Amino acid sequence: MARSASLATSRWLPSYAWWPPSDEYALTVVLSPYHVTTEPAAEFEATIRGFAGAGGPLFEHRTGVYRFGDEVAVELDELDLPGPPAPHGGVVEIHPIRLDRPPSRTVDFLGQWVHAEGRSGGGYIIPTIPVRGQEKRIDRDDLQVLPGVMSSPDVETEVVLLNPIDAPVEARITVSSPSGMIVEGGWFTVEPWSAWRSPLSDALPRVRRMLAEDGGVGSAAVYSSHKVLPYFGLRGKGMPLSCMDHGAPIFT
Amino acid sequence: MLKFRRRRDSSTAPASAPTGPAQADVVCHCLQVPYGDVRRAIARGATSIADLQRKTKACTRCFGCRFELEALLREQLGDSFHHEARVVPPKGDDRTRVPQPMYMPVLAGYRGYDVDTRLIVFNWEGPPQPAGFRLDLLLPGAERVAAWREEAPSGRSAVIDLSREQVGNLLPEGLGLAKIVLDRPDVGSLRPYFHLLTPTSVTTTHEKKGPKNPSRYGARSYHWLFPIGRSRGSEEVYFHFVNTQLEPMRDQRLLWQSVDGESASIPLPPTEFEQTAIVPLHEHVASVAAGTKAGTVRLDPPLFKVAGFMLRHDPEAQLWRVQHL
Numbered sequence: 001m002a003r004s005a006s007l008a009t010s011r012w013l014p015s016y017a018w019w020p021p022s023d024e025y026a027l028t029v030v031l032s033p034y035h036v037t038t039e040p041a042a043e044f045e046a047t048i049r050g051f052a053g054a055g056g057p058l059f060e061h062r063t064g065v066y067r068f069g070d071e072v073a074v075e076l077d078e079l080d081l082p083g084p085p086a087p088h089g090g091v092v093e094i095h096p097i098r099l100d101r102p103p104s105r106t107v108d109f110l111g112q113w114v115h116a117e118g119r120s121g122g123g124y125i126i127p128t129i130p131v132r133g134q135e136k137r138i139d140r141d142d143l144q145v146l147p148g149v150m151s152s153p154d155v156e157t158e159v160v161l162l163n164p165i166d167a168p169v170e171a172r173i174t175v176s177s178p179s180g181m182i183v184e185g186g187w188f189t190v191e192p193w194s195a196w197r198s199p200l201s202d203a204l205p206r207v208r209r210m211l212a213e214d215g216g217v218g219s220a221a222v223y224s225s226h227k228v229l230p231y232f233g234l235r236g237k238g239m240p241l242s243c244m245d246h247g248a249p250i251f252t
Numbered sequence: 253m254l255k256f257r258r259r260r261d262s263s264t265a266p267a268s269a270p271t272g273p274a275q276a277d278v279v280c281h282c283l284q285v286p287y288g289d290v291r292r293a294i295a296r297g298a299t300s301i302a303d304l305q306r307k308t309k310a311c312t313r314c315f316g317c318r319f320e321l322e323a324l325l326r327e328q329l330g331d332s333f334h335h336e337a338r339v340v341p342p343k344g345d346d347r348t349r350v351p352q353p354m355y356m357p358v359l360a361g362y363r364g365y366d367v368d369t370r371l372i373v374f375n376w377e378g379p380p381q382p383a384g385f386r387l388d389l390l391l392p393g394a395e396r397v398a399a400w401r402e403e404a405p406s407g408r409s410a411v412i413d414l415s416r417e418q419v420g421n422l423l424p425e426g427l428g429l430a431k432i433v434l435d436r437p438d439v440g441s442l443r444p445y446f447h448l449l450t451p452t453s454v455t456t457t458h459e460k461k462g463p464k465n466p467s468r469y470g471a472r473s474y475h476w477l478f479p480i481g482r483s484r485g486s487e488e489v490y491f492h493f494v495n496t497q498l499e500p501m502r503d504q505r506l507l508w509q510s511v512d513g514e515s516a517s518i519p520l521p522p523t524e525f526e527q528t529a530i531v532p533l534h535e536h537v538a539s540v541a542a543g544t545k546a547g548t549v550r551l552d553p554p555l556f557k558v559a560g561f562m563l564r565h566d567p568e569a570q571l572w573r574v575q576h577l
Contacts, residue, residue: 038471122571176408219376236454
């Protein structure tokens, strides 16, 4: 189900990150050979693509060849690109390929980083994540967890789900409080090659009341019909989001 | 001497579970070895941590009581006790059997900033029984200043407050390390996350695990690194790391390299197992402080296993950004 064009290009698989609305964040993709090898002969080329729906990439940028010893940072602001649609944003596919040799395993990925600088302050720094090719064994791909979500008058969780496959994915979020209560949301669709983004209390209107007795803190579970890539961050009232992390898969 | 913390009034403060030997009397919380056993072993001739490991089994699982054992040896032997930088597991027991410990930074008023820490451990819907774990609070020098017994009921979260109010008296520099050791390895993704709380923001980041075998040491096939993108203005940038292997970490440096070839080498302080250091990158590299250049900082040479975090801080807005390695 992973994107066929990428697989046809190489057994080095792509990884993904949120492509946030460009009026909110300045996104830099940091490509560092040091992050994936210590071999001086290593050579790479990367393609960065932006998606916001199933109709193909909205942009595609190729870095040209870079080598071990180089550091490469691609600032999307410098590329004069169309932005992804607000408020959800899109999916940025980061596909470095190692030119000097194939993966030593059947497939592999060369994980990199994005640095999102908030236009109004704050932002986040996060590694890119693949949907296939990880060494870690996943126990189930229909559930991932977001420990430590918040919903209160002062702090709200922002949830982002990425769907980097060619089919729609059904998703559902539930939140449990430390004292044992649960709010279950309904199923919704994350369209192919799209991002879904929402404040937690918009997706689950009763969550703020449920968490009130626990200081506004709980944990969420994201159920999905196919693996999605979940992210979450916390936003103080009237303040920018200052940090974002990925959800936790259920490892074996 | 380790203080075993008692449950506080706040429901979100660390809780203790005083079962078995009185926890305040226990030095090795993994194997429940009392202080008395260690003192008797020293009185009967033990002169080193290795002797204590063989005679009492203390310090053979997570190695977290090493500095407490050293304090007991020093207390009873005086100058005849010599600190050894490397803790060696007893012969035939060179592989830790404890679930991989998990590490997170604890900021509680660090550098006078209005910042506190909270941990969240979510036992999603796994085993029906509660998931138990031990939470240790370590000083940067790895001395354990508190230990708590905690549990996350099935489907629920344990939320643990490590604020200045709760632990400020234990962390004189406002900086510590939280170490979580699960009771059992088969609880799946019981992955702790932590929040740094300021008056204006809350961060969210997950822990970093120690290696499966902390005694194994050797070359890595890649560098640990952090990206540095250009920022809107000047920021503080801290590299926080803990040495997670038994091998003392020496001659290690951080290498900054920008995309236009600017470079800088920042020597890291030597650290032993579970010792923490925090390096203010912005005090070493002007372009990182100013946010004018993109690039990376990497650990060099690629030999050691650390649990590392990058902390970026906008002091004016009191916004932190935290990222794990």
